[in-house]
Amino acid sequence: MKRLDIGEVAAATGIRPSALRYYEEIGLIASVSRHGLRRQFEPRVLLQLKLIALGRMAGFSLDDIAGMFGSDGVPALSRPLIRQKADEIEQQIGELTALRDTLRHVADCPAPSHLECPTFRRLLDAAVRRETARTSRRVPAGSRGQGEA
Amino acid sequence: MKRLDIGEVAAATGIRPSALRYYEEIGLIASVSRHGLRRQFEPRVLLQLKLIALGRMAGFSLDDIAGMFGSDGVPALSRPLIRQKADEIEQQIGELTALRDTLRHVADCPAPSHLECPTFRRLLDAAVRRETARTSRRVPAGSRGQGEA
DNA sequence: GCTTGACCTCAAGTTGACTTGAATTCGTAG
DNA sequence: CTACGAATTCAAGTCAACTTGAGGTCAAGC
Numbered sequence: 094m095k096r097l098d099i100g101e102v103a104a105a106t107g108i109r110p111s112a113l114r115y116y117e118e119i120g121l122i123a124s125v126s127r128h129g130l131r132r133q134f135e136p137r138v139l140l141q142l143k144l145i146a147l148g149r150m151a152g153f154s155l156d157d158i159a160g161m162f163g164s165d166g167v168p169a170l171s172r173p174l175i176r177q178k179a180d181e182i183e184q185q186i187g188e189l190t191a192l193r194d195t196l197r198h199v200a201d202c203p204a205p206s207h208l209e210c211p212t213f214r215r216l217l218d219a220a221v222r223r224e225t226a227r228t229s230r231r232v233p234a235g236s237r238g239q240g241e242a
Numbered sequence: 243m244k245r246l247d248i249g250e251v252a253a254a255t256g257i258r259p260s261a262l263r264y265y266e267e268i269g270l271i272a273s274v275s276r277h278g279l280r281r282q283f284e285p286r287v288l289l290q291l292k293l294i295a296l297g298r299m300a301g302f303s304l305d306d307i308a309g310m311f312g313s314d315g316v317p318a319l320s321r322p323l324i325r326q327k328a329d330e331i332e333q334q335i336g337e338l339t340a341l342r343d344t345l346r347h348v349a350d351c352p353a354p355s356h357l358e359c360p361t362f363r364r365l366l367d368a369a370v371r372r373e374t375a376r377t378s379r380r381v382p383a384g385s386r387g388q389g390e391a
Numbered sequence: 392g393c394t395t396g397a398c399c400t401c402a403a404g405t406t407g408a409c410t411t412g413a414a415t416t417c418g419t420a421g
Numbered sequence: 422c423t424a425c426g427a428a429t430t431c432a433a434g435t436c437a438a439c440t441t442g443a444g445g446t447c448a449a450g451c
Contacts, residue, residue: 193331
């Protein structure tokens with residue numbers, strides 16, 4: 094099974110080498126050996142990284158994600174817990190759907206000030222009720238701009 | 243029309259006074275006057291803050307949000323642009339849906355290692371294809387724990 | 392008229408997720 | 422065998438979005 098060095102992993106995933114080193118540092122991924130100085134990764138790391146990207150997208154912190162997978166990258170969560178995560182995401186989907194509808198309404202509504210429009214306020218209230226129903230959500234820090242240099 | 247001071251706004255929205263001051267500092271909301279030292283807010287700020295919360299939830303930065311509303315809080319975006327934002331959110335919904343399905347599958351799949359399961363990989367690939375289709379998304383920084391200690 | 396508590400300002404600190412830079416080390420192609 | 426480029430380490434820097442702390446100011450109630 095061919096080993097990859099960090100540049101290849103970076104190229105394949107769009108994640109910068111510096112980020113990959115950081116991920117390794119915090120134990121999110123692991124390199125299997127060294128070729129000289131160079132880290133060698135097994136191809137399965139690509140899959141793990143997909144999973145990580147997905148988790149980040151869903152608003153989980155790297156810490157959360159590290160908690161979801163064992164250090165080997167195999168999901169190490171009990172099934173009920175996974176279902177719970179899925180439910181949380183479904184919640185989030187509901188909120189975003191409300192937001193999308195609100196925006197679509199704003200785009201179509203002829204009222205001059207949306208803050209006055211009853212439909213708008215209804216949508217807004219619905220969205221916020223969803224939100225406050227779950228007390229607190231963490232969203233991870235910004236990452237912009239792929240492509241090193 | 244009754245004015246609110248910062249503590250009342252905080253109580254009504256769950257946003258800490260310090261955050262509200264920060265929002266005012268960056269021009270996201272505005273207080274209308276002072277009572278002694280104390281900022282006085284108009285009730286409409288509550289609605290604006292709902293909007294802001296919603297935008298944050300959807301993954302927009304405060305900067306993005308500030309760009310979406312005029313300093314008075316009235317949405318100041320062209321309709322096509324609003325539609326575009328709505329479409330972006332729809333994208334995000336799709337991604338989250340894929341993630342949710344992936345998790346649900348993981349919870350139900352009897353395979354010992356999901357990294358081997360073809361269904362899993364298919365879901366994963368689908369999710370990642372969606373993701374890379376839009377090159378780059380910003381997600382805002384973490385906020386946990388309401389309630390000023 | 393004085394205390395009290397909510398508010399004020401301003402500077403500095405925090406957290407998460409990386410990035411950047413400088414100085415160094417390899418392995419490979421020529 | 423030497424130069425090159427890709428990788429290395431480590432410390433420090435960055436960014437967004439706030440929070441914290443110190444020290445100060447009011448207005449209202451007793």
